[in-house]
Amino acid sequence: RASQNTLRSKLLHSRVVLLRALPRAGRTSLLSALAAEMDDGSAVMSGEQLVCMSHQEIQAAFSAKVLCVDAIDGAQVPRVESIIRSCTEHQRSAPRFILVGRNAKTDQTLISALIGIMTDLELTPIQVIEHLNDSKPLMTTQGPSSTTAPQAQSINAPVWSKEALWLRGCLPESLYADSDEQSFNWRLDYLASLLNQDLGCWGIDASDRLPDVFQYVANTNGEQFDDANCAKNLSVKRESIRKSLNLLERTGLIRRLPNWPAGSNQSLNSMPVFYVRDCGLLHAALGIRSTEQLWRHDALGHSWESFAVEAIVNASNGNATPAFYRDKEKNEIDLVLRFSSDAIYAIEIKVNSDAKANKGFAIGCNTVGATQRLVVHSGETDITSDEGVPRLKLVSALKQLPL
Template structure:
């Protein structure tokens, strides 16, 4: 059992707000966290994928009012979206009685509809906590844990599988379940085969500029249709579109986002890569490491951090630009898979353009040392820990 850092965040949020929404992809561990918190607080747990539990909420106001002194956990809330309006009335009624915090813990696989409906109905009454797969600060130190996390990804069942073969089978089952059962719940009916081809094409395009027209041509679909499908994968936290850095610096900047399959384990499953040996010889290895580092760093950045990449038509480039909140501090991060932490010339040119407060090369080694004036080499685990500490001071 790996202790998840986010459990304390959820507990703190429940002590501040009437409703807390724990949002994340399926099988990331939301229910496990909720059950542990629920056991501590004597909560009522309702799984809204269970017909009997949904039936209990046929008269939701009457039923839930009976539990105003207990935390109520509502799992898979997207199955009963009309419940949000009822929760608003119950929360307001409880506030008048002095019951202002810790009323509802809402779990849901992230979707724009979920966020929109809860935002409309529970504004000022709900706090969102995003839950992501395991990251490098949670799985323990050492090269073995780091490589295992990279190869098998951060979904707990996959990371904790007995061996690499079992892990790959679990991830392939996860993909199939999403395509055939989960995706249709959140969006218009999409042929599973078409979406799997798109997801695989995005895996082959890991870390490159998003070219919707090329994808549409390969799928014999229109560009707007492909964009809609990608939007859904983004909303479900399965794909990331990393936006380009925006600044008025008199340079011709790339305007297209870069695209990543967010979990490295799912990326490798989509490409049929089982182990380190298979990944090392695959063309995607560099982009896989880049996406892995980006996801692990963004999992621990302070709230309201703006993440982007910088690239000009002349070739100046920074893999990840972090604009930290509060003190308006900018960090420029180059990502290198090799043990050499020497960046490309384009990185130095880009730093001259954007003038970051700090510059780093995140590489596959563990030592921290200066590369040049104002530029440090640092391992991904230490870099993540630095950002986690920065988040704790916000």
């Protein structure tokens, strides 16, 4: 996976990396693949195994190697911290650690315990380019749809399908389920387990109505979010809504986009936009079981917007600050990316490949100082419009982003 390269890069600059992700996103598989690839004695062990060893044993066995510690429990954090601090005293020969907590609360405890020592990395579920690279080319009656030289691929590789990725989402067990119905049911169970677990450690109980807050976000996906209205409709306190939203963000279920410019007082006083990050989970919440249902559903536009926004933000690889733009005159841009190079990408997202950016998009681009303007659609053809704004399929748009 692409995350392996990012993880290796992180290890060059930090001795301890926390790998965060939604449950079942593939962290354990990634650790095993990374340790096998290194082939230098680096290893994977559980938190339970680690805390049974002394720091001297760990230092001797894994000097200058990578030790991946999976399934760390909250109660094990003090011992894990002690071992890591003792090992990192050996500056040149200290092992490098990759840590995986059992849940978001353990992740937060590790972050607090290892301030100044540890950096963190989010492992996103399978991404569009990853799925494309790992899949068989789509066959037509004339042969492969691509004219490029064939690449070695597993005979078990799935056929590339943007529609499957969009409908089912990017969690492996959902994406690779035997049928849409099996995938849908898996996602329903996944959401129920995630949202109805004991969250007392976060100060959240049944009175906060977390599952209903998530459903409210799904129902208003891609719209500016008024937490006061949400609180009124759900008959809970506004502070409770904010607490639930914060937890949903921390766990990686939703993404908050601030109004442009992100981080400014103006932005902080403006209502954000929330997206359910995994479209498969969005569709489970909305009861969308099939591609046919999706194309008939009122949420089609916001669903595609959610899918495209998440793919584009993840493809920017942390090098850009995402926001949306909307002013009092309702001129708007779906996604604005400010890159560390100061390039500013203004992106309008459309389901219909024939749809062009409107006048409000052009006004918004002038306001934010966009250096690149794009329309991203759900079709399979790249088009240059008369106005000079390229209308691109999603894969082409991802490849246009700065490295």
